Structure formats: C-alpha cells, structure tokens
Amino acid sequence: MEQADIVIIGAGIVGLAIAREISRTRTAEIILIEQHPYFGAETSSRNSEVIHAGMYYPYDSLKAQFCVRGNRLLYELCEQNQLPYKKTGKMIVASGPEETAKVEALFQQGNENGVPGLSMLNARQINELEPAIRAQCALLSPETGLLDAHRLMQFYEAQAIANGVLIAYQNKVVDFRKQTDGYKIKVADESGETLEILSPVIINSAGLNSDKIAALVGIDIDRFHYKIHYCKGEYFNIANRHAGKIKHLIYPVPTSYSLGIHTRLRLDGTLALGPNAIYIDEIDYKVDLRNQAEFYKSVKEFLPFLEYNDLTPEMAGVRSKLQGPGDEFRDFVIRDESDKGFPGLINLIGIDSPGLTSAPAIAELVADLL
Numbered sequence: 001m002e003q004a005d006i007v008i009i010g011a012g013i014v015g016l017a018i019a020r021e022i023s024r025t026r027t028a029e030i031i032l033i034e035q036h037p038y039f040g041a042e043t044s045s046r047n048s049e050v051i052h053a054g055m056y057y058p059y060d061s062l063k064a065q066f067c068v069r070g071n072r073l074l075y076e077l078c079e080q081n082q083l084p085y086k087k088t089g090k091m092i093v094a095s096g097p098e099e100t101a102k103v104e105a106l107f108q109q110g111n112e113n114g115v116p117g118l119s120m121l122n123a124r125q126i127n128e129l130e131p132a133i134r135a136q137c138a139l140l141s142p143e144t145g146l147l148d149a150h151r152l153m154q155f156y157e158a159q160a161i162a163n164g165v166l167i168a169y170q171n172k173v174v175d176f177r178k179q180t181d182g183y184k185i186k187v188a189d190e191s192g193e194t195l196e197i198l199s200p201v202i203i204n205s206a207g208l209n210s211d212k213i214a215a216l217v218g219i220d221i222d223r224f225h226y227k228i229h230y231c232k233g234e235y236f237n238i239a240n241r242h243a244g245k246i247k248h249l250i251y252p253v254p255t256s257y258s259l260g261i262h263t264r265l266r267l268d269g270t271l272a273l274g275p276n277a278i279y280i281d282e283i284d285y286k287v288d289l290r291n292q293a294e295f296y297k298s299v300k301e302f303l304p305f306l307e308y309n310d311l312t313p314e315m316a317g318v319r320s321k322l323q324g325p326g327d328e329f330r331d332f333v334i335r336d337e338s339d340k341g342f343p344g345l346i347n348l349i350g351i352d353s354p355g356l357t358s359a360p361a362i363a364e365l366v367a368d369l370l
C-alpha cells in the first residue's frame with residue numbers, strides 16, 4: 001500500500017490549482033490522481049475561457065466572492081508568468097423594458113459584490129464602442145476577459161510537479177473507504193491493475209463525478225443535496241469572415257440556469273456562439289445540428305450582421321450543477337466534512353461556472369481549510 005499526506009482527486013483546473021497552491025505553501029507528500037492520460041480532459045477544456053467579473057451571483061455567495069478574487073488573481077498570474085490573456089471587457093445587452101430592468105439589477109448586484117468599473121451604456125455609447133451590434137442599453141464590465149485554459153493548466157501542472165507533487169494519470173478512483181488512520185483509496189489503471197493509497201487527507205475535486213466519489217466513502221448525497229445534474233452547453237462557430245468585428249464579449253441577459261447564448265471571443269479574434277443549457281442524463285459531447293436555429297434566433301437581434309449559414313457546430317461541454325431543473329440558485333460546496341464524521345475529507349461539489357475564474361481563489365480556501 002502507498003502512503004501520502006494529501007491525495008487530490010481530479011486534474012481539472014480546480015485540482016491543479018489546489019495542487020500548486022498547497023505544494024508551494026507546505027512540505028507534504030501530495031498525490032494528484034486523474035483517470036485520463038492528461039489534465040483537463042473534461043469540463044476544464046470545454047468552456048468559454050472567460051475570466052468572469054462577478055456580477056451574476058448573489059451577494060456573499062461563494063461564487064460571488066471567489067469570482068471577484070479569482071478574476072484579480074488570474075490577471076496577476078497571467079501577467080507575471082507570460083500566460084496569454086486579453087482583458088476585452090464585456091457588455092450584457094438589453095432590448096425592451098423587461099431586459100433593461102434585469103441588466104440594471106445585475107449592475108446593482110455587481111456593485112454590491114465589489115466588481116470594479118461597472119457602468120451602464122445607452123444605445124449611442126454602445127454604438128461608439130461596438131458599431132456592429134444593436135441594443136437599447138448595456139451593462140459594461142471592463143474587468144471581464146479571456147484566457148487560454150490549456151496554458152493555465154499546463155502552468156499549474158508544471159509548478160505542482162516542480163514542487164514535488166506526484167501526478168498519477170490514467171488512474172481512476174474505484175473505491176474510497178474511511179479507516180481508523182485516514183482513508184484508503186483504490187485506483188485502477190488502464191489494464192485494470194489496482195493499487196491502494198492510504199492518506200489522512202483527501203480532496204475530492206472530481207468535477208462531474210464529485211458526488212459519486214462522496215457517495216463512495218459513505219456520504220448520503222441525497223440527504224445533503226450533493227447530487228450533480230449534468231447540464232450540457234453546445235457551441236457553434238461563427239464564420240471567419242466576421243473575425244475581428246466585435247471587440248467585447250457580448251452577452252444577453254442570463255437565464256436562471258446559464259448566462260445565455262453569447263459571443264465567445266477567442267484570443268485570436270475568431271468568434272463562436274454558446275453555450276446553450278440542456279439538462280441530460282448521460283454525459284455526451286455531441287452538438288445537435290437541430291439547435292442551430294435556436295442559436296441563430298437567440299442572438300440575431302443583437303448581432304444583426306449574422307446570417308444563418310455563418311454558423312457551424314463546434315463543441316460541447318457539460319456543467320456539473322447542483323441546481324437541477326426548476327431549482328433555485330445553488331452555490332459551490334467547498335467544505336471540510338468533519339461534522340459528517342469524515343475529518344480530513346474536503347469535498348468540492350457543484351463547481352460549475354464561474355469555476356475556471358474562481359480556481360485560484362478556491363485553491364487558497366482549500367489551503368486554509370487544511
């Protein structure tokens with residue numbers, strides 16, 4: 001049996017950020033376990049790569065706090081380590097009184113959450129900044145931007161390894177039990193060969209599987225409302241002839257499950273649209289061509305230059321949401337489970353958007369919990 005001081009499950013952006021943070025602040029035997037042959041093979045590579053600013057989430061929620069702090073930490077990290085990023089700014093656009101009221105509410109919530117630099121724009125001001133789009137008013141968020149998630153994860157991985165973290169790729173956690181002296185984790189490699197690891201501290205950062213990992217050790221995920229709902233988000237590319245036409249990220253007013261189908265700006269200036277939000281039972285990453293009409297219709301009003309045939313299917317990601325269909329807002333769960341009888345177990349469950357932005361701030365909290 002292998003021994004470790006700390007085991008982290010999952011090499012997505014969150015597990016990697018935690019591995020880097022705790023390995024640079026303490027001396028310990030740390031093992032990061034990942035089922036795939038490389039990092040970020042799931043949600044962390046299937047998202048909009050937006051550094052959010054923090055106006056969408058209720059005041060005092062973990063999502064609001066971590067997003068605002070993570071935004072600042074990510075820009076500092078990218079700047080100091082020559083990681084690609086662009087502070088494009090973003091507009092949440094509105095047409096009609098109902099949408100205007102929603103955007104004004106976001107403006108107020110953003111100010112309460114401490115999001116810097118927010119302002120409301122009228123149609124003329126929008127036109128000066130973005131002549132190609134059409135809206136009656138907009139919330140401008142200058143601190144929203146873009147990064148390269150792969151490069152960020154590569155940076156975290158390299159730093160964690162340099163600090164002595166052992167990353168065990170192609171090892172899937174198949175069993176997880178509490179012992180008198182810590183936890184016993186069983187992992188299986190590609191060939192089915194298994195290995196056991198004993199550790200007093202386990203950090204469950206397994207994304208879409210985090211509820212199942214919690215259930216394996218004996219936590220009642222129904223009672224504690226830890227069940228993950230899969231919510232798929234598809235993207236469509238916008239034809240390259242429109243590259244460079246828009247400088248800011250342009251978002252509609254959010255729905256209760258997602259931020260709404262928006263322009264996805266890439267660092268190279270090319271454009272895409274997405275994601276939509278569809279609850280699914282089984283994980284799949286197929287883009288349903290039948291949704292092209294919905295995409296076109298939902299952005300046509302604020303992107304009048306777009307034609308139906310400008311859209312081609314791109315990719316999809318799956319959100320790990322605690323909020324099921326029809327449910328109210330759910331916050332991240334990030335907690336030491338001592339009060340449930342599991343000392344040394346830190347669960348991270350329901351890390352949906354803004355999980356990428358929040359990763360460095362979540363890592364700080366986990367280091368504090370330890």
Ligand SMILES: Cc1cc2nc3c(=O)[nH]c(=O)nc-3n(C[C@H](O)[C@H](O)[C@H](O)COP(=O)(O)OP(=O)(O)OC[C@H]3O[C@@H](n4cnc5c(N)ncnc54)[C@H](O)[C@@H]3O)c2cc1C
Pocket residue numbers: 009010011012013014015033034035036039040041042043044045046047048049050051052171172173174205206207208209210232233234275316317318319320351352353354355356357358
């Ligand atoms: C469509 C979409 C758009 C998004 N856009 C944004 C955005 O623009 N900005 C933003 O801030 N956030 C965004 N998000 C959210 C963000 O992508 C996630 O919050 C973040 O990637 C979650 O990272 P993670 O490390 O928790 O999960 P993951 O990236 O899913 O990592 C978990 C890892 O655990 C591993 N694992 C699972 N089970 C096991 C096991 N049994 N054994 C070993 N390993 C295991 C998995 O293989 C995986 O690599 C978006 C999400 C989606 C789906």
